Amino acid sequence: MxxxxxxxxxxxxxxxxxxxxxxxxxxxxxxxxxxxxxxxxxxxxxxxxxxxxxxxxxxxxxxxxxxxxxxxxxxxxxxxxxxxxxxxxxxxxxxxxxxxxxxxxxxxxxxxxxxxxxxxxxxxxxxxxxxxxxxxxxxxxxxxxxxxxxxxxEDVGTDHRWSSTELRQLIGDGDVAGAAAILGRPHHVSGTVVRGLQRGRELGYPTANLSQDASGLVPADGVYAGRLIRHALPESDPEHRMPAAISVGTNPTFENVARTVEAYVLDRDDLDLYGERVSVQFVRRLRGNDRFESIEALVTQIGRDVDTARAVLTSTT
Known part of the structure; x- marks a missing residue:
């Protein structure tokens, strides 16, 4: 083209x-x-x-x-x-x-x-x-x-006109499943993986943190089931597209944290993605961002989120 x-x-x-x-x-x-x-x-x-x-x-x-x-x-x-x-x-x-x-x-x-x-x-x-x-x-x-x-x-849509304005509203509300129905694909955000505060790794769930200049509309704060796409790998490579649990927000359990998009690739703690250009696809919002009274409570909830994300992604292609 x-x-x-x-x-x-x-x-x-x-x-x-x-x-x-x-x-x-x-x-x-x-x-x-x-x-x-x-x-x-x-x-x-x-x-x-x-x-x-x-x-x-x-x-x-x-x-x-x-x-x-x-x-x-x-x-x-x-x-x-x-x-x-x-x-x-x-x-x-x-x-x-x-x-x-x-x-x-x-x-x-x-x-x-x-x-x-x-x-x-x-x-x-x-x-x-x-x-x-x-x-x-x-x-x-x-x-x-x-x-x-x-x-x-004629306008194209099920019962009303599909529009970019409606998409912005859905994504801003965290309704990424509703947005995908209009897009015909999952919404995604793309950026370079940078070093974060390493808290995920310390908790047993290392995440790929996207740079602050990531492109694409970032959805509402919360935890999502989704996928991480590695642009450097061909689509035929099994690590090109991997299931992930994604966190968007400031992590209210900790103080003075900038708003970030970070993805934990399910069951993987061996990935070195620093400097790679990746996309994070959002499939479904699992919950909002909550403040936990202890690190132990946070880790327990992360484990539940990972299990829920796995179940959601297993049922979707």
Whole structure:
């Protein structure tokens, strides 16, 4: 898949294209449905399947005080878009200058001149152009003027519209199982394994601590069943994806602890993961974070958490 970050990088012979437009944060099942239609239509027309998206999120530029936390990193978003079968992604830098373009200026520069669109596939609530003044009606008028077809897809979901906003709420509440139902996969956070305070090892449950600059929306404090993914190992390696009990929070039994994400790989005390890039997948929340009156009580509860995590992960693929 071509990964383009500026209109000047678009090959002159990329078109014709079938394209879609959106932020695609999380690349959830609603997004996947749109992307599948883009790929299907592109193949039928002998065209390239392309997604146009932005970095950073438009609100981070226009209204930073209300910009949402991102569900996935840009790298993860691009990987997920590639996995959807696209031929190219145009990741446009979102600037105030871009935001000031009229709907027609944006469509002509991006869809027509650069990407030679033969069809544009979007959701019915799509807005674009200065002050979001362009809508699906505007897009259809421009399609007639510039020679591309517009397909507006119905909302995709079980009983309501799936959205990145809902995903942020679910993950913020710790409902990672509910989030997975919308994502079509477990939510994950990625980072480099760093040395922590070694308390887990002292208690008999050594953990892989993610760096503070880990990417992905961190769920509510608590204990989770999940998996640890080692990026350096191939998927065929049995240690690429390992069951884990995960702790998120400040560990209230101890004082002056920064908020961390740490994962104990079940029944493993021999792993040396320092410096590795890993992802932690969250499958189900087991409990909130509690303060224990003694180290012995904490260790007993950790043992119960490990047993519960094992049972949960044994019943899920």
């Amino acid at each position: 071509l990964r383009l970050t500026d209109l000047s990088e678009v090959p002159a012979d990329l078109g014709p294209t079938v394209l879609t437009l959106g932020n695609f944060d999380g690349v959830h099942r609603g997004h996947a449905s749109v992307l599948a239609t883009v790929v299907e239509q592109a193949r039928a027309r002998g065209a390239r399947a392309v997604a146009v998206t932005f970095e950073p999120h438009p609100l981070a530029v226009l209204h930073p005080e209300s910009a949402p936390p991102m569900l996935t990193s840009t790298a993860d978003r691009l990987d997920l878009l590639e996995a959807a079968g696209l031929d190219a992604v145009l990741l446009m830098p979102f600037t105030r200058e871009l935001a000031a373009q009229t709907p027609e200026e944006f469509v002509k520069a991006v869809f027509v001149d650069a990407l030679q669109a033969t069809a544009v596939i979007v959701g019915k609530d799509t807005r674009f152009g200065v002050r979001n003044s362009g809508d699906i009606g505007t897009l259809r008028e421009l399609g007639t003027q510039y020679g591309f077809e517009v397909l507006a897809l």
